Amino acid sequence: MKPLIEGTAYVLGDHIDTDQIIPAEHLVYSMTLPEERRLYGRYALSAVPPGQQGLPFGDRPLTQPDAYTSDYRIVIGGDNFGCGSSREHAPFALQVAGIEAVVASSYARIFYRNAIDGGFLVPFETRGRLVERIRTGDDLLLDTKAAQLTNRTTGETFLLDPLGDVAAILEAGNVFEYARQAGLMPR
Amino acid sequence: MTITEKILAQHGGRDRVAPGETMWIDVDVLMTHDVCGPPTIGIFQREFGVDASVWDRDKLVIMPDHYIFTTNHHANRNVDILRAFAKEHDLPHYYDVGTDRYKGVCHIGLAEEGFNRPGITLFGTDSHTCTSGAFGLFSTGVGNTDAALIMGTGKIWVKVPATMRFVFEGELPPYLMAKDLILAAIGDIGTDGATYRTLEFDGEAVYDLSMEERMTLCNMAIEAGGKNGIIAPDEKTFAYVNERTAGTNRADYTPVYGDPDARYYSEHVYDVSTMEPVVAKPHAPDNKAAVSEVAGTKLDRAYVGSCTGGKLEDFVAAARVLQGQEVVIDTFIVPATTEVGRQLHEVTVGGQTLFDIFKASGCQVGKSSCAACLGGPIDTFGRTHGTEVVISTTNRNYPGRMGSKQAAVYLASPLTTAASALTGVITDPREVLV
Ligand code: SF4
Numbered sequence: 001m002k003p004l005i006e007g008t009a010y011v012l013g014d015h016i017d018t019d020q021i022i023p024a025e026h027l028v029y030s031m032t033l034p035e036e037r038r039l040y041g042r043y044a045l046s047a048v049p050p051g052q053q054g055l056p057f058g059d060r061p062l063t064q065p066d067a068y069t070s071d072y073r074i075v076i077g078g079d080n081f082g083c084g085s086s087r088e089h090a091p092f093a094l095q096v097a098g099i100e101a102v103v104a105s106s107y108a109r110i111f112y113r114n115a116i117d118g119g120f121l122v123p124f125e126t127r128g129r130l131v132e133r134i135r136t137g138d139d140l141l142l143d144t145k146a147a148q149l150t151n152r153t154t155g156e157t158f159l160l161d162p163l164g165d166v167a168a169i170l171e172a173g174n175v176f177e178y179a180r181q182a183g184l185m186p187r
Numbered sequence: 188m189t190i191t192e193k194i195l196a197q198h199g200g201r202d203r204v205a206p207g208e209t210m211w212i213d214v215d216v217l218m219t220h221d222v223c224g225p226p227t228i229g230i231f232q233r234e235f236g237v238d239a240s241v242w243d244r245d246k247l248v249i250m251p252d253h254y255i256f257t258t259n260h261h262a263n264r265n266v267d268i269l270r271a272f273a274k275e276h277d278l279p280h281y282y283d284v285g286t287d288r289y290k291g292v293c294h295i296g297l298a299e300e301g302f303n304r305p306g307i308t309l310f311g312t313d314s315h316t317c318t319s320g321a322f323g324l325f326s327t328g329v330g331n332t333d334a335a336l337i338m339g340t341g342k343i344w345v346k347v348p349a350t351m352r353f354v355f356e357g358e359l360p361p362y363l364m365a366k367d368l369i370l371a372a373i374g375d376i377g378t379d380g381a382t383y384r385t386l387e388f389d390g391e392a393v394y395d396l397s398m399e400e401r402m403t404l405c406n407m408a409i410e411a412g413g414k415n416g417i418i419a420p421d422e423k424t425f426a427y428v429n430e431r432t433a434g435t436n437r438a439d440y441t442p443v444y445g446d447p448d449a450r451y452y453s454e455h456v457y458d459v460s461t462m463e464p465v466v467a468k469p470h471a472p473d474n475k476a477a478v479s480e481v482a483g484t485k486l487d488r489a490y491v492g493s494c495t496g497g498k499l500e501d502f503v504a505a506a507r508v509l510q511g512q513e514v515v516i517d518t519f520i521v522p523a524t525t526e527v528g529r530q531l532h533e534v535t536v537g538g539q540t541l542f543d544i545f546k547a548s549g550c551q552v553g554k555s556s557c558a559a560c561l562g563g564p565i566d567t568f569g570r571t572h573g574t575e576v577v578i579s580t581t582n583r584n585y586p587g588r589m590g591s592k593q594a595a596v597y598l599a600s601p602l603t604t605a606a607s608a609l610t611g612v613i614t615d616p617r618e619v620l621v
Contacts, residue, residue, distance in 0.1 A: 028261050080379035086314045088330040109383050114330035165209035175336055176234045184340050
């Protein structure tokens with residue numbers, strides 16, 4: 001896990017489900033072949049309804065229609081981020097698009113687990129709601145050690161919930177490395 | 188400790204655990220299916236090597252069920268991958284499509300085949316794996332990465348969940364089913380009302396329910412964001428499990444119960460004798476309304492099936508309503524498993540088999556699988572393709588869940604669904620039950 005993650009914010013509302021993150025019709029692509037894999041970046045968050053794509057503006061797609069990666073780095077979400085199915089393609093698609101962290105009020109647990117165990121991205125929970133306090137395109141600095149998010153555009157700083165026990169998995173890289181360190185898997 | 192805390196403590200080699208603690212535990216059963224099995228196998232081979240053995244052949248259950256009766260190439264390729272893997276590893280618990288062993292919907296197949304036993308831990312690559320908790324065990328859904336780690340090591344890390352206790356007291360009136368109880372509870376706490384937490388069901392109305400109806404309660408724990416649903420075992424549990432495990436190496440198990448001084452995150456008490464039939468309106472399982480509030484809403488089709496509402500008892504309930512009458516909208520009947528499919532031809536209501544009742548009333552009866560519960564490929568039985576308004580015994584009604592994004596799905600009990608199929612509008616089962 002990087003100690004510092006910096007870049008622009010992409011802001012979403014509540015109950016962003018896995019179908020909005022990566023619609024079921026796109027799950028057919030290989031997650032390993034490079035020419036298919038990159039399509040997950042193109043279609044990440046492509047089913048967020050118009051009016052809610054990149055708040056407060058509502059008309060800013062995560063990834064431009066002809067691109068495979070996004071200019072945004074950190075997703076800001078509301079309640080119950082990643083609800084819906086158990087598909088691991090959801091945090092994977094965000095990672096392929098270039099998202100390094102999500103900061104949300106709360107998560108659906110399978111998305112949260114998948115994000116950590118697959119080492120796809122760093123999911124932080126907020127103490128208060130940030131959706132109305134950060135705008136898409138704001139320049140952010142996330143200190144993962146201190147669990148602190150700074151909005152360099154406005155100068156505001158927010159304390160996040162510490163990662164707790166799962167920090168060790170993110171530090172290891174993914175759950176397999178973590179299990180190797182715990183002696184549960186051969187190296 | 189609660190029953191959930193105790194099971195996790197035992198499997199983590201600890202005397203005590205408290206909510207919020209993280210630890211490694213031993214897994215007793217891992218289940219996967221045709222959608223998540225192939226990517227799980229891919230990750231397993233990447234991390235453990237292409238020649239690696241699974242941790243315990245006897246604890247891995249593979250039940251293809253999602254996209255079965257389709258010409259879709261990707262879907263069929265997935266089943267081919269499972270078949271090859273099962274052959275290569277000589278897996279005893281693979282239930283192949285196109286053979287006598289084929290089961291259908293995995294969560295019901297796990298129960299029928301005697302994999303659900305009190306006190307064990309069971310993980311599956313499917314969010315509705317919480318269904319198995321009806322047997323007094325810890326079960327939850329995981330992603331492919333976690334499943335691959337279990338496949339190689341038999342271990343997984345868990346964070347001990349706090350438990351929300353749902354107590355259903357009183358005697359269940361004949362017009363209510365477990366589906367009404369769980370839709371009411373989800374409507375009250377919301378789709379994220381139990382995130383990270385356990386839903387434990389208790390009370391005399393719960394213990395009066397059959398094992399099938401108890402599965403309906405636990406099945407929908409995930410619709411409130413729950414990690415697991417659980418019901419402490421009783422004589423009914425033991426009778427079901429003993430019958431299904433007789434003669435196997437799974438006949439031995441140790442039931443676990445919560446302590447009298449167990450601590451709960453919250454307690455929610457219902458008197459079922461005063462409850463009403465309910466539905467979840469489009470497009471979320473917590474969008475609750477009493478049937479009386481939405482009665483008369485025009486429908487295009489009715490659907491009875493899935494792990495939630497496609498068990499024998501669900502069809503008996505529907506048949507009691509439909510017998511001797513004709514449906515006025517397209518009505519689809521999908522037995523969850525092949526065993527349920529056979530029972531449709533054997534079990535009778537009023538001297539007629541369920542199958543004959545459904546046929547005579549104009550229903551279409553499909554083959555056992557997940558079918559249109561999650562939409563599926565274009566040629567899936569019962570799938571929506573347009574702006575259909577559907578009443579369904581399934582568990583999710585998010586946009587597009589049953590196929591078309593323009594369709595609208597009402598979730599309801601088999602009784603309410605069947606009553607509505609007869610009138611073409613949402614109908615209270617009390618109006619047709621004699
Ligand atoms: S029947 Fe529906 S909810 Fe149950 S396992 Fe199949 S797709 Fe999932």
